Amino acid sequence: MQLKGVNAAPGLVMGPCLVLEEIHHPDFTHHSIADDLLEEEKNKVRIALDLAEKQLTAIRDRASAAGLEEQAAVMDAHLMMLGDPILTEGFLTSVESEHLPAVGAVQKGISAQADIFESLEDAYFRERAQDIRDIGRRLVNLLLGIEEPDISSLPEALILIARDITPSMMASVDTKNLLGIVAEIGGKTSHTAILANNMGIPAVLGCHDVVSVAKSQPSGARIAVDGSSGLVHIGLTDEMADSLRAEAERRAAVKASLAVLKDQPTVTKDGVHVQLAANVMGPGDVEKVLAVGGEGVGLYRTEFLFMDRDKAPDEEEQYLSYRTMIEGLGGKPVIIRTMDIGGDKSVDYLNIAKEENPFLGYRALRICLERDDLFLTQLRAILRAAVHGQALVMFPMVSSLDELRAAKAKVEQAKEQLKLRGETYADDIKVGIMIEIPSAAVIADVLIQEADFFSIGSNDLTQYTLAVDRMNEKISYLYNSFHPAMLRLIKSVIEPARAAGGDKFAGMCGEMAGDPRATLVLLGLGLQEFSVGPSGLLRIRKIITSVDFSYAKSVADKALTLGTAAEIEAYLAEALPEELKAFMV
Ligand code: PEP
Ligand code: MG
Numbered sequence: 001m002q003l004k005g006v007n008a009a010p011g012l013v014m015g016p017c018l019v020l021e022e023i024h025h026p027d028f029t030h031h032s033i034a035d036d037l038l039e040e041e042k043n044k045v046r047i048a049l050d051l052a053e054k055q056l057t058a059i060r061d062r063a064s065a066a067g068l069e070e071q072a073a074v075m076d077a078h079l080m081m082l083g084d085p086i087l088t089e090g091f092l093t094s095v096e097s098e099h100l101p102a103v104g105a106v107q108k109g110i111s112a113q114a115d116i117f118e119s120l121e122d123a124y125f126r127e128r129a130q131d132i133r134d135i136g137r138r139l140v141n142l143l144l145g146i147e148e149p150d151i152s153s154l155p156e157a158l159i160l161i162a163r164d165i166t167p168s169m170m171a172s173v174d175t176k177n178l179l180g181i182v183a184e185i186g187g188k189t190s191h192t193a194i195l196a197n198n199m200g201i202p203a204v205l206g207c208h209d210v211v212s213v214a215k216s217q218p219s220g221a222r223i224a225v226d227g228s229s230g231l232v233h234i235g236l237t238d239e240m241a242d243s244l245r246a247e248a249e250r251r252a253a254v255k256a257s258l259a260v261l262k263d264q265p266t267v268t269k270d271g272v273h274v275q276l277a278a279n280v281m282g283p284g285d286v287e288k289v290l291a292v293g294g295e296g297v298g299l300y301r302t303e304f305l306f307m308d309r310d311k312a313p314d315e316e317e318q319y320l321s322y323r324t325m326i327e328g329l330g331g332k333p334v335i336i337r338t339m340d341i342g343g344d345k346s347v348d349y350l351n352i353a354k355e356e357n358p359f360l361g362y363r364a365l366r367i368c369l370e371r372d373d374l375f376l377t378q379l380r381a382i383l384r385a386a387v388h389g390q391a392l393v394m395f396p397m398v399s400s401l402d403e404l405r406a407a408k409a410k411v412e413q414a415k416e417q418l419k420l421r422g423e424t425y426a427d428d429i430k431v432g433i434m435i436e437i438p439s440a441a442v443i444a445d446v447l448i449q450e451a452d453f454f455s456i457g458s459n460d461l462t463q464y465t466l467a468v469d470r471m472n473e474k475i476s477y478l479y480n481s482f483h484p485a486m487l488r489l490i491k492s493v494i495e496p497a498r499a500a501g502g503d504k505f506a507g508m509c510g511e512m513a514g515d516p517r518a519t520l521v522l523l524g525l526g527l528q529e530f531s532v533g534p535s536g537l538l539r540i541r542k543i544i545t546s547v548d549f550s551y552a553k554s555v556a557d558k559a560l561t562l563g564t565a566a567e568i569e570a571y572l573a574e575a576l577p578e579e580l581k582a583f584m585v
Helices: 033-065 067-082 087-097 102-119 123-144 167-172 192-199 208-215 240-262 283-291 314-327 372-388 401-421 438-442 456-465 471-477 484-500 519-524 534-546 551-561 566-576 578-584
Strands: 003-004 006-009 014-019 157-163 178-183 204-205 222-226 233-234 275-280 295-301 334-337 391-395 429-434 453-456 507-509 529-532
Touching: 006 192, 006 233, 014 178, 014 208, 014 240, 033 067, 033 087, 033 102, 067 087, 067 123, 087 102, 102 123, 157 208, 157 222, 157 233, 167 192, 167 334, 178 192, 178 208, 178 222, 192 204, 192 275, 192 534, 192 551, 204 222, 208 233, 222 240, 240 534, 240 578, 275 507, 275 534, 283 314, 283 534, 295 438, 295 529, 314 372, 314 391, 372 391, 372 401, 391 401, 391 453, 401 429, 429 438, 438 456, 438 484, 453 484, 484 507, 484 551, 484 566, 519 534, 519 551, 519 566, 529 534, 534 578
Parallel strands: 014 157, 157 178, 178 204, 275 295, 275 529, 295 334, 334 391, 391 429, 429 453, 453 507, 507 529
Antiparallel strands: 003 233, 006 204, 014 222, 222 233
16 A cells, blocks of 8 residues: 655665554543552552663663763653652552542642642753653553553664654654654654754655554554655555665665765856755764765754753753864864754753744744843853864844844853853854745845855745745645745845855755755855755755756746746756756655
């Protein structure tokens, strides 16, 4: 059987799958048990506490052995809470005096304790509510005999299937054994897709019914995920498996043929150089960038350093990460984007209230400009790290000149603080902005007077320009970066940056920059820097180095006259030289 979803990260893989089911715990806090069952239920509580302790200790030890000290510390904290007699005796008392079953007693005790933590002034204690609920979830699972798979260590190489695979699951999953992912939720530029792209893991998202279809297969059944076409094949016959394997080999050969471009400059046939950089999540990606001859880092998404943990990294930890990245790039430029939390990237310990429209809400720079504790700490870490190579700082989600000025004032304030501390820092650091909100694109000529560079965030720019939520698979057919409005906006951002001259430049770090269908038109519009996921970098170099800039310009001029996304896409497919078509997957 074949299902179609959104082609979120390229690559064709085959293997067994692990289906993560959503677990809903029924509420047992209103159940009542007979007198003669009280002892039995109390015993169940004791056994669950004992098993939970064993599980937590095992996870803690595994994390420690793997050098994951943060994760080990969280498990230690959970163990401490689990050993708190106020909590555990409370469960037993509830069984005894309120005649609650073991599960109901745990649910009631956990919820009361979490409510107390949540009502406290101190942010640190408020954050503990989350830990208490985690412990409760573990105990209830044990009492109900529900097994929640631990994706941080997968038993074999497999494809992960779930209704939702969140960015934080991607940050913690066992990548060694992860062949591919399929989820019912998410679109092409959801952060799960972006992470999968950066990690080189094939992904199909927005794939309706995949959980129930996969579950209906006999255990051990193989599935195939084609992240390039968005197709998921479930219940493969031997014949299908053979033909997919041949296709995977063909694509691998095309990819391997690109390796010769690794050390070549990204120059068009008629001599125009563009900077071809990579998007990264952290120092762990340095090797991948160097392996493909990336000319720098065009987007370092620092928010991933803030995720999947229970408190923000301090200045020293951030400094070390940024320094490792900068030194790893050995003098090539690294654009460090300040944290872009919000939208689909949530961070529990920041206690950001749920919003109706998180992508239009309290996000990124909007949070930073209110939270000196987070923003100044990050800026100081970047300024200190920047003396170890070539680093630039970039702000996400700028919508006005006021915000750019406010953010730049914070950079100056961070420098003052470092000066007072007697630290060395990069006083002359370049400060740029993402252009991902239409208001910023429209006033690009004004913004470039006070910004050193632009990087077009086509992922958000598309969703805000077209009013199409980038996460919503129901309307994903409307999410299209080839819309004529996008081409015009991109042109209106590039032109003033080029006209400003000097070292100023306009780049792009959204997914469109790594889409081979867009390379000709972006090149022709005069884009000076492309920043793309490392795994797709060489095919962009292949296209740029195989054409003349003058040809790309004529293609862009023509594309700008067309009235629909479909016409533009069809024209660009036709305009791509025949010998480059093999590189489109
Ligand atoms: C973008 O919006 O294009 C971008 C690069 O930022 P992010 O995808 O992290 O929102
Ligand atoms: Mg963005």
